[in-house]
Amino acid sequence: MDLSAKIKGIKYKPFLCRELRIFDYRNLEKALSSCGSFILKINKENQIAISWWVSAKRTRSYPYARVYDTLGFFGKKITIIPVVKDEGKEGDRDFLQWDTISLMSLLGVYVIVAYYNDAERSRRYKHKITNQRFDIDYIQTQIKKILSYQSDALHWNLAHIDKVGQIGEKALESYNKISKRLKVEMHSWQSAEKRIVELLKGKDEFMKLSRMLAEKAQKRERLTIQPKENLSGIKAIITIQNYLGGYYYFTVDEVKIRRNKIFLIEGKHSKNNFLPSLEDIKDGLLKMILFTNIENVKIDGKNDKKYVSVAMLKLSVENHFDDRNLNNSQKMILKILFQEAKQNKFELKIL
Numbered sequence: 001m002d003l004s005a006k007i008k009g010i011k012y013k014p015f016l017c018r019e020l021r022i023f024d025y026r027n028l029e030k031a032l033s034s035c036g037s038f039i040l041k042i043n044k045e046n047q048i049a050i051s052w053w054v055s056a057k058r059t060r061s062y063p064y065a066r067v068y069d070t071l072g073f074f075g076k077k078i079t080i081i082p083v084v085k086d087e088g089k090e091g092d093r094d095f096l097q098w099d100t101i102s103l104m105s106l107l108g109v110y111v112i113v114a115y116y117n118d119a120e121r122s123r124r125y126k127h128k129i130t131n132q133r134f135d136i137d138y139i140q141t142q143i144k145k146i147l148s149y150q151s152d153a154l155h156w157n158l159a160h161i162d163k164v165g166q167i168g169e170k171a172l173e174s175y176n177k178i179s180k181r182l183k184v185e186m187h188s189w190q191s192a193e194k195r196i197v198e199l200l201k202g203k204d205e206f207m208k209l210s211r212m213l214a215e216k217a218q219k220r221e222r223l224t225i226q227p228k229e230n231l232s233g234i235k236a237i238i239t240i241q242n243y244l245g246g247y248y249y250f251t252v253d254e255v256k257i258r259r260n261k262i263f264l265i266e267g268k269h270s271k272n273n274f275l276p277s278l279e280d281i282k283d284g285l286l287k288m289i290l291f292t293n294i295e296n297v298k299i300d301g302k303n304d305k306k307y308v309s310v311a312m313l314k315l316s317v318e319n320h321f322d323d324r325n326l327n328n329s330q331k332m333i334l335k336i337l338f339q340e341a342k343q344n345k346f347e348l349k350i351l
Helices: 025-034 063-070 098-107 136-148 153-182 189-200 203-222 278-291 328-344
Strands: 002-007 022-024 037-041 047-052 077-082 084-086 093-095 110-114 116-121 129-134 234-242 247-258 261-270 294-299 308-317 347-350
Touching: 022 025, 025 037, 025 129, 025 136, 037 063, 047 063, 047 136, 063 077, 063 278, 077 098, 077 136, 084 153, 084 189, 098 110, 098 153, 098 247, 098 278, 110 136, 110 153, 116 153, 129 136, 153 189, 247 278, 261 278, 261 294, 278 308, 278 328, 294 308, 328 347
Parallel strands: 002 234, 022 037, 047 077, 077 110, 261 308, 308 347
Antiparallel strands: 002 294, 037 047, 084 093, 116 129, 234 247, 247 261
16 A cells, blocks of 8 residues: 655654763763763753664664654754664675655754764674774764754755765775774675765765665565564555655555544564563654654545544554563553553554
8 A cells, every 4th residue: 555645744742751861072972882862961051962873774773762762852852873884794784864864854853974983893703893983073073063053953954965975985984994904894895885976966866866765665664564563454655745845755564444544553563572672662653753743644646535644553462462461660661651642642552
């Protein structure tokens, strides 16, 4: 099923954000090495909430959960994403995608596209690196620019993305130095340089390339039922248009239609625990932020019927959910989650 919808803006109140540690500006490196999300105290007047992605790919290390934890902060929110992460020939390599920047723009989060410039050699694999670290000086420079930037996150992100080609070049130069210093073979330089060349063509080319890759991934995902998902409806792709005419491509785990209502369901499943992890739940909540703010949902582009969209987060566990199995912490998470669902008008189903 192919869905389309529109979004004007985001209204959402998060309840499950964890309390963020506060670090002084001079301790940014320590903050990045110890917390996925934190508050950075610039001076007496200024604080910002920061999250960072281990990889450019959203399926690794729960970056959505890290971003979610900053959404309760009332000041500027920043997320740091590596333009590319190469773990070496025996590891993974991921590149930044435009749809990631798009989603952060919708959420009002300023993006710093960054690069790793230091790492250690893996003890287990000859051609793999670990404990990668960002160029702190570069990130501090970008933070200062955001602090004085007067426009919103969308405009910053659009302007910042013009520089993504040069940032990609810096990333490749850094990996080249890391490779030589640690004597670790990385992934093909030719294919990486080819991707960077595309990025150097600018924002429009980057958007076009990322959109094409996102659409392919979206279609692949639609054909796949993950074992972690306990789903019974139809898998769908949804294209969301914002007020500026920008398009965003996402998947919907499950779609159900009841009369004039269309249910957009995000599923989280746990095979070994009595409740999906808090990170999994927060990952699902980021989709709820999106799905609770869309309107004008159409099926296959047809205007013959108007649907009222209903966002639903579905949590499931192996061999059926039983709240008697939950510990006190899990019970508290569920209690707060029901409050968040009620406040933001999405449905919560547990089975």
